Amino acid sequence: MTTIEQSFSACYSFPVCFTRDAFAPSNSTLTDVLRRAGERSCRLLVVLDSGVAQADPALLERIGSHVEAHRDRLELAAAPLIVRGGEACKNNGSEVERIQAMVGQLGMCRHSFILAIGGGAVLDAAGFAAATAHRGIRLIRMPSTTLAQNDAGVGVKNGINAFGRKNFLGCFAPPFAVINDFNFLQTLAPRDLRAGISEAVKVALVRDAAFFESLYAARAKLAAFEAGTMENSIMRCAKLHLEHIATSGDPFESGSSRPLDFGHWVAHKLEDLSSGEIRHGEAVAIGIALDALYSCRTGLLGSEDLHRILTLLQQVGFNLYHRLLDDMDLPRALREFQEHLGGELSIPLLKGIGEQVECHELAVPLYREGIAALAAGTRKSRKRETMDEQEELPDDETRHSGSLLHGEPCPAP
Amino acid sequence: MTTIEQSFSACYSFPVCFTRDAFAPSNSTLTDVLRRAGERSCRLLVVLDSGVAQADPALLERIGSHVEAHRDRLELAAAPLIVRGGEACKNNGSEVERIQAMVGQLGMCRHSFILAIGGGAVLDAAGFAAATAHRGIRLIRMPSTTLAQNDAGVGVKNGINAFGRKNFLGCFAPPFAVINDFNFLQTLAPRDLRAGISEAVKVALVRDAAFFESLYAARAKLAAFEAGTMENSIMRCAKLHLEHIATSGDPFESGSSRPLDFGHWVAHKLEDLSSGEIRHGEAVAIGIALDALYSCRTGLLGSEDLHRILTLLQQVGFNLYHRLLDDMDLPRALREFQEHLGGELSIPLLKGIGEQVECHELAVPLYREGIAALAAGTRKSRKRETMDEQEELPDDETRHSGSLLHGEPCPAP
Secondary structure (H helix, E strand, O other), rough: EEEEEEEEEEEEEEEEEEOOOOOOOOOOHHHHHOEEEEEEOOEEEEEEEHHHHHHOOOOHHHHHHHHHHHOOEEEEEOOOEEEEHHHOOOOOHHHHHHHHHHHHHHHOOOOOOOEEOHHHHHHHHHHHHHHHHHHHHEEEEEOOOOOHHHHHOOEEEEEEEEEOEEEOOEEEEEOEEEEEEHHEEEEEHHHHHOOHHHHHHHHHHHHHHHHHHHHHHHHHHHHHOOOHHHHHHHHOOOOOOHHHHHOOOOOOOOOOOOOHHHHHHHHHHHHHHHHOOOHHHHHHHHHHHHHHHHHHHHOOOHHHHHHHHHHHHHHOOOOOOHHHOOOHHHHHHHHHHHHHHHOOOOEEEEEOOOEEEEEEOOHHHHHHHHHHHHHHHHHHHHHHHHOOOOOOOOOOOOOOOOHOOOOOOOOOO | OOEEEEEEEEEEEEEEEEOOOOOOOOOOOHHHHHHHOOOOOOOEEEEEEEHHHOOOOHHHHHHHHHHHHHOOOOOOOOOOEEOOHHHHHHOHHHHHHHHHHHHHHHOOOOOOEEEEEEHHHHHHHHHHHHHEOOOOOOEEEEEHHHHHOOOOHHOEEEEEEEOOOEEEOOOOOOOOEEEEEHHHHHOOOOOHHHHOHEEEEEEHHHHHHHHHHHHHHHHHHHHHOHHHHHHHHHHHHHHHHHHHHHHHOOOOOOOOOHHHHHHHHEEEEEEEEHHOOOOOOHHHHHHHHHHHHHHHHHOOHHHHHHHHHHHHHHOOOOOOHHHOOOOOHHHHHHHHHHHOOOOOOOEEEEEEEEEEEEOOOHHHHHHHHHHHHHHHHHHOOOOOOOHOOOOOOOOOOOOHHHHHHHOOOOOOO
16 A cells, blocks of 8 residues: 655764773773763662672772762662673573663663673673663673673673573663773683683784784783783774774674674584583684684685684684584584574685685585694694793794695685 | 774664555565565564454464465464463563574574564564564564554564563664554454554644644544544554654654653553553553643643543543542652653643643642543543433533633643
């Protein structure tokens, strides 16, 4: 009979601030951000990662002092709510429900704030709760890990695991603001410091060759978690992620192509299979290695470049092999990845450092070869370490055995 | 230290189609809509309101025949999922979870479709499931009631009731398409046919005086649910709602002002208190009457206009009083309404027909007077009906007792 064409656009903007010691009484980052809301005083519910609370026992007191020092702008709706840190926060809906229930009990409105402090998993769960209570109350993320500061915490996603699938439930919801406090890095265990570096390597590989060069040159400093190097890499990585969201033309991922998911299809499955024992960043490092190996074996990526990628990842401290790879159902992992993204299969591969290409069909046996190569490489690497007891990072990149590059390049699919 | 300002916009567009007998084999509305996705064949999960399935027992068969006739474009992922119709669908998360679980089990991806057929409550629950599974799979709404066709079904909201609050959980998520099939109206009980008319009155009152005139002139036909009149009012009401979303500058309601929530603060509380016994549209009719009475008593709205508003609502068949109004905690209802919308209290009132004004403070005793006037008006109206046994609609609008307008207008707040 007739059709009305509805069409409109929505504008989103939020600041991503970098600071140190955000809760020092004299630090105005949080209050400056809140001033953007225009209201005189803002009601906040602090949602705090149990891991962060344990690693920094004075944090709660500092939050209290900060709020007291800025009581004309800030009001805590309740004492901070401590939620389980790590993947436990996302493994069912219970933490999300606790947060939603508190929003209701405390009479918080859409103009109130949730200030979520923690790793990526806590930010994801708190973000889902914030996005769905009253159809969305304001969220300020304060990411505490390398990975959350340079990737998960600056994006537009949230989510929890459900029905046995990672991030099955969630939505796209830009935050009100992100505050990256570098002091949190001081409280991290080496594993959590390192894990986020893989996302920096990833975004460099698909978007920015110069950034890759700087990471490669600084690999010894990254391996030692040298503060300035870590902070620079976090800022640049965050900036590249933000630029991608703003300029891709598909901020809420309605298409099938997801260049920033390079290395992620294997990573998601590894995390699943290990029930969270393997951290996201660690799984991504393995995923990058496998997708880079595959890119090389299909003739897309030069072997020199592959060498440098594997060297960087390994010398930063990532283990590029895990026994769960051996039995992994690769076709199923691909299918699940495709399902979550939607549409046709589209796997980002590398046709050079800083240059990404979408691939719509993968030769699974070649991936098997890649896994075998990583397993062999790790064995040789371990043997060599035992023999050499070497202190210095090797200049000649001999740590990777030639077996990683064994075989003729296959034609591109 | 430094701040990155993130900024981007997202464009949304979707068709709202009006048709008859959408599942007739020759009707191409659904397939035309699906063609916009570009894919060759589309996977659909049909989510069907139990009330619709009962009222139209042949519907399932018609759906099957339609899919068969268009099997090159359409594929059912499974047999239609029948969910509880009415507010029961929204009263807890169980129906939402059933839908989400099926999306997972069936391996549906973000490019798959949920086709939700039903009243506003089912569309709200199915919409929430669709918006959160895989962070959003495509939703086609096929609203079955007057209210869903002219209001709830064409908007950008979804949600369920939780923690004792109406629509406490949900998100903003534009649909992929809306198909308004007027044939569904033939299966509706008078209550459901009538309920949606209040939203047409509402949007006319706040946006379009000429539309109000046409509704007023056609009140006898609306009371008789004359098909052409009903259809025209649905189309115009839907169009006004769509225009508001597209042009308000705040499609996802981040501000405090919500002109289309005229009459809704009392309505939401009434629905709550009656546990869904009072339909949304019926509650909105009462809410409109009370807000119009208040607008008049504060000197904003002329008494002639008030008369016409009340006459239209009552002659269309709405009962403008319910005993639950007597004990209603009005300050609490205002507080809850404010919380859900966020920010400062902002209640839309009328300063004329077609002209709305935001009010930030209400005099509760004046509302009490309005409730008493509605109660008295209803008593007199009943008495008169018993005495007169009149068949014709009164021309002189004497059905409303003078008591509705008793008292001096108060100064505007």
